[in-house]
Amino acid sequence: MADQPTAFERFIQGILPENPVYRQVLGMCPVLAISNSMKSAMTMAGAVLFVLLGANVVTSLIRNLLKPHLRIVVFTLTIAAFVTIADRFLAAYMYQMSKALGPYIPLIIVNCIIICRCEVCASKQSVYVAAADAVGQSIGYALALASIASVREILGTGMFFGTRVLPTAWPNLAVMILPPGAFIALGLLLASANWIQNRKAKSGPKAKPAH
Template sequence: MANESQPTTGLYKETLLAGLWRENPVFRLLLGMCPTLAVTAAVKPALTMGLCVIFVLVCSNIIVSLMRNLLKPHLRILMFTLTIATFVTIADLFLKAFALTMSETLGPYVPLIIVNCIIICRAEACASKNGLIVSVIDALGMGVGFTLTLCVLAAIREVLATGMIFEVQVMPDAFVPWAAMGMPVGAFITLGLMLGLVNLTNKKKAKSSCHEV
């Protein structure tokens, strides 16, 4: 657990990197599956979703971390949800004002960030127990990890389903798009295969580190 009075740069780095790989919200914690499956048909909506989640995650972690000593244990989930809902509403309004088409593409999945487990998990597991700086770094790590994962997943699906990335043609003209990859089935299969791959590499790593010790 973080020692607030003597925070070290090593701890910050550790916290930041945890979200990116070791405790990657999608691959390792299996949180936030709903947006992961729903908005990854193309990179653009995936990136927008990721940025929204980063914003909400950072804001809610700041607020929760600041009021962590005032929280009553039995009312804490209520407080978390209230905080998250506030920032999600703001993000939603912001999208509607400045990126109307994207807001329409994402549809109900922006308001659904409220129930995204990653955010409430980080509020509970990190922000309500740690200081401001650690909480922010944790939120950034987790948010960026989530966004990157979503983008990788979306890139694979978008290339196969349309031959494009960011709506720019990358495949030769002869490429016949795999329509199924743009459908929900493509999301499940791609995510499943990626999870398998991550598990495989982690297993190997664990084995080699065992040998070293």
């Protein structure tokens, strides 16, 4: 247990070094599907924060009671409960948003980011570390979603968060709003993230061994 990362390390790791989208490439389905506008992307990120925090805290609290072969059942049960709460809450107070996000809120249940964090961190470490991990990973997820969504929304509609940022002469590239745009934006952004990473690894001293 001595070599487990501390709460602060977990928090920082989630944001960039182990970003759920750019480094772990987990949970791509909602990333592709709801990143066509900043509003829906940020709602999604909020829902993920709520679910991940809840699931991580509960899993960490009961980590000593877990039976190894039944742990996935318990994780899924916990996640499903929090996802249902998030889904109902959105339907009650943000009805239009909930319709726009459609099935992707309920689908957080099978989002591998959350089950991965339960498995890797929450089922082994204290509540405090698990909560820090959840917040860090969620911020990382939100940043990644924001990067893709802003590219798609700006190029596709000339708007950012629903307000116009490009001159009206901008030819709205409808393809960026449609599913192909998601793949194009994600592919280019992932490629540039890897390129930056490689350049850093080459130029910088190899002080940190890769995990």
